[in-house]
Amino acid sequence: MKLNIAVLAGDGIGPEIMKQGVAVMQAIAEKFNHEFTYNEAICGAHAIDEVGDPFPEETFKTCMDADAVLFAAVGDPRFDNNPTAKVRPEQGLLAMRKKLGLFANVRPVATFDCLLHKSPLKDELLKGADFVVIRELTGGMYFGEKYQDNDKAYDTDIYTRPEIERILKVAFEFAMKRNKHLTVVDKANVLASSRLWRQIAKEMEPQYPEVNTDYMFIDNASMRVLTEPTFFDVIVTENTFGDILTDETSCITGSMGLQPSSSLGEHTPLFEPVHGSWPQAAGKNLANPVAQILSAAMLLEHFGLNEEGALIRKAVDASLDANVRTPEIQVEGGAQYGTTEVGEWIVNWIKN
Amino acid sequence: MKLNIAVLAGDGIGPEIMKQGVAVMQAIAEKFNHEFTYNEAICGAHAIDEVGDPFPEETFKTCMDADAVLFAAVGDPRFDNNPTAKVRPEQGLLAMRKKLGLFANVRPVATFDCLLHKSPLKDELLKGADFVVIRELTGGMYFGEKYQDNDKAYDTDIYTRPEIERILKVAFEFAMKRNKHLTVVDKANVLASSRLWRQIAKEMEPQYPEVNTDYMFIDNASMRVLTEPTFFDVIVTENTFGDILTDETSCITGSMGLQPSSSLGEHTPLFEPVHGSWPQAAGKNLANPVAQILSAAMLLEHFGLNEEGALIRKAVDASLDANVRTPEIQVEGGAQYGTTEVGEWIVNWIKN
Ligand SMILES: CC(C)[C@H](C(=O)O)[C@@H](O)C(=O)O
Numbered sequence: 001m002k003l004n005i006a007v008l009a010g011d012g013i014g015p016e017i018m019k020q021g022v023a024v025m026q027a028i029a030e031k032f033n034h035e036f037t038y039n040e041a042i043c044g045a046h047a048i049d050e051v052g053d054p055f056p057e058e059t060f061k062t063c064m065d066a067d068a069v070l071f072a073a074v075g076d077p078r079f080d081n082n083p084t085a086k087v088r089p090e091q092g093l094l095a096m097r098k099k100l101g102l103f104a105n106v107r108p109v110a111t112f113d114c115l116l117h118k119s120p121l122k123d124e125l126l127k128g129a130d131f132v133v134i135r136e137l138t139g140g141m142y143f144g145e146k147y148q149d150n151d152k153a154y155d156t157d158i159y160t161r162p163e164i165e166r167i168l169k170v171a172f173e174f175a176m177k178r179n180k181h182l183t184v185v186d187k188a189n190v191l192a193s194s195r196l197w198r199q200i201a202k203e204m205e206p207q208y209p210e211v212n213t214d215y216m217f218i219d220n221a222s223m224r225v226l227t228e229p230t231f232f233d234v235i236v237t238e239n240t241f242g243d244i245l246t247d248e249t250s251c252i253t254g255s256m257g258l259q260p261s262s263s264l265g266e267h268t269p270l271f272e273p274v275h276g277s278w279p280q281a282a283g284k285n286l287a288n289p290v291a292q293i294l295s296a297a298m299l300l301e302h303f304g305l306n307e308e309g310a311l312i313r314k315a316v317d318a319s320l321d322a323n324v325r326t327p328e329i330q331v332e333g334g335a336q337y338g339t340t341e342v343g344e345w346i347v348n349w350i351k352n
Numbered sequence: 353m354k355l356n357i358a359v360l361a362g363d364g365i366g367p368e369i370m371k372q373g374v375a376v377m378q379a380i381a382e383k384f385n386h387e388f389t390y391n392e393a394i395c396g397a398h399a400i401d402e403v404g405d406p407f408p409e410e411t412f413k414t415c416m417d418a419d420a421v422l423f424a425a426v427g428d429p430r431f432d433n434n435p436t437a438k439v440r441p442e443q444g445l446l447a448m449r450k451k452l453g454l455f456a457n458v459r460p461v462a463t464f465d466c467l468l469h470k471s472p473l474k475d476e477l478l479k480g481a482d483f484v485v486i487r488e489l490t491g492g493m494y495f496g497e498k499y500q501d502n503d504k505a506y507d508t509d510i511y512t513r514p515e516i517e518r519i520l521k522v523a524f525e526f527a528m529k530r531n532k533h534l535t536v537v538d539k540a541n542v543l544a545s546s547r548l549w550r551q552i553a554k555e556m557e558p559q560y561p562e563v564n565t566d567y568m569f570i571d572n573a574s575m576r577v578l579t580e581p582t583f584f585d586v587i588v589t590e591n592t593f594g595d596i597l598t599d600e601t602s603c604i605t606g607s608m609g610l611q612p613s614s615s616l617g618e619h620t621p622l623f624e625p626v627h628g629s630w631p632q633a634a635g636k637n638l639a640n641p642v643a644q645i646l647s648a649a650m651l652l653e654h655f656g657l658n659e660e661g662a663l664i665r666k667a668v669d670a671s672l673d674a675n676v677r678t679p680e681i682q683v684e685g686g687a688q689y690g691t692t693e694v695g696e697w698i699v700n701w702i703k704n
């Protein structure tokens with residue numbers, strides 16, 4: 001298969017982990033006789049410095065011309081604590097999502113038995129948890145009308161029927177492919193927008209009679225993912241709730257550095273780690289490249305290359321079993337591996 | 353001291369736990385020669401049935417005439433999954449908050465060493481965690497302009513300067529009385545309303561030079577309370593984020609049935625358990641009365657009756673140590689005590 005990949009390494013540890021992600025894709029290409037081409041483009045703080053725009057038109061075009069985007073992370077401390085700065089890396093992220101129409105952010109929440117002890121949750125609670133959170137990514141308060149002066153400020157949490165229908169469709173279809181249990185998370189006891197979500201979900205339910213659909217308020221969901229994470233199969237929720245809930249659910253795995261995600265929508269699909277740009281670690285060969293590598297696996301699987309994706313996952317499991325791990329998940333007394341060493345080990349495993 | 357208490361038992365397990373809460377207050381009144389009077393008033397599903405209004409004018413007057421409100425919980429399954437019902441118990445809750453001007457919801461997050469094993473978090477993470485979450489309770493999306501038709505819906509997350517200043521003042525003052533560490537939780541990288549919060553907090557910082565103030569995005573906070581709950585001293589946040597975060601932080605204690613809260617503001621202060629009305633357990637003598645009893649302790653402490661509050665807390669600790677516990681926190685093989693038995697044990701301990 002020929003795939004044209006837009007490569008957006010971004011800021012902080014981005015370039016380091018991206019290097020390993022691309023190396024793994026290339027190892028797969030060679031092994032399976034695919035032809036992957038990689039087109040690098042700038043974004044984030046990096047792009048603000050170079051051209052004054054965190055998601056330049058040029059980068060947008062590279063993404064639109066590609067079959068898929070492999071993204072790392074953006075963000076820089078120079079822009080933190082300065083949320084009122086005119087141009088911020090996050091704006092690039094939001095522009096990217098909006099312009100590429102990436103309305104469905106899909107985060108598989110997978111646990112690794114050998115890392116249960118790293119989770120903040122008690123091991124036995126988490127064991128066997130395996131669900132997907134689908135976050136609406138281009139609507140709600142992130143993009144509704146905003147206003148701010150010295151005495152008053154507001155944001156508008158707005159959703160239209162087509163926006164809700166298309167994300168629920170993605171969610172129902174994921175549930176059909178998985179264990180047929182969908183949980184719609186909202187705040188329908190308070191919010192009008194949630195009531196419309198719930199109304200539309202109920203209208204759509206008969207189209208998916210095999211799916212067991214339930215409804216949960218976001219405050220309850222934020223507890224239930226802690227007390228009974230195995231309850232869930234597919235969760236769907238709106239943008240702001242999804243921002244909070246996906247971080248919470250990634251965190252409980254105890255292995256943020258291992259969690260990939262995809263963002264799907266109208267144009268080119270995008271694949272990225274759930275973690276951020278970790279600026280403090282940039283250039284230190286410390287960051288775990290596995291989330292980036294598993295993002296590459298998700299990318300391949302998106303195009304039906306399931307054998308290829310599975311091989312990457314096997315290689316990652318093998319690296320964990322062999323204790324080839326970056327410091328944050330290394331066992332006590334275990335040898336410490338850097339970003340490069342973990343990446344190269346996985347590449348070699350795939351080659352052999 | 354003379355105190356006129358409005359007693360709102362509400363729905364579900366409310367009346368059962370309230371009975372114990374009032375009995376404990378009365379035991380304190382007798383021991384310390386105070387004169388507490390109790391005026392019962394209806395609210396919630398209960399009040400909808402009786403007078404068609406979940407927070408009737410009569411109840412409002414009882415609250416306004418009182419020195420404090422002791423509240424239990426509202427909510428009934430007949431109104432669940434029917435968020436579009438014209439009159440719902442939650443509306444009574446929101447009306448109560450708004451009409452009493454209860455803009456500051458204060459939730460101490462305290463752990464009990466003997467209950468660490470009940471927490472979803474690993475014991476060692478939670479040990480020593482002791483912080484307070486202050487949630488703005490009468491603004492934001494809960495009360496901003498709403499609209500809903502068949503094709504579109506929106507809610508408005510709106511805050512004015514005076515609303516933000518008064519809640520931040522409460523938060524800074526709590527921090528001064530505690531360990532002088534305030535964390536302002538927002539989403540200032542996306543929301544205009546959050547940017548105004550952050551701007552005002554920064555303006556107020558110099559008035560509290562001893563307070564170490566930091567800022568955290570809500571998505572980070574939802575993780576940090578899991579990975580490092582001991583980091584926090586006082587957290588302050590807006591209504592919707594507070595709804596999610598306070599439930600998450602109560603849940604990690606592993607003892608929701610033991611967590612009290614207060615809501616302070618313009619008029620009569622209100623004290624209530626953080627848990628809900630648990631309709632399934634109503635009338636079964638199963639519910640833990642301790643959160644209600646500790647809410648009474650918070651009430652007394654609010655009026656400077658610190659010795660009285662401390663005695664209640666000691667009695668509760670003694671009941672836990674003596675394994676006089678309701679089923680959800682009882683140790684394996686321990687005798688099972690009901691709502692009444694736990695309440696009576698605590699009353700007797702106070703008397704003796
Ligand atoms: C950086 C920020 C704007 C972004 C968001 O809130 O969507 C991030 O938290 C995320 O979840 O990808």
Ligand SMILES: CC(C)[C@H](C(=O)O)[C@@H](O)C(=O)O
Pocket residue numbers: 189190219442445595
């Ligand atoms: C019942 C509901 C309206 C309420 C809220 O969202 O405020 C509840 O969840 C709470 O936290 O007290």
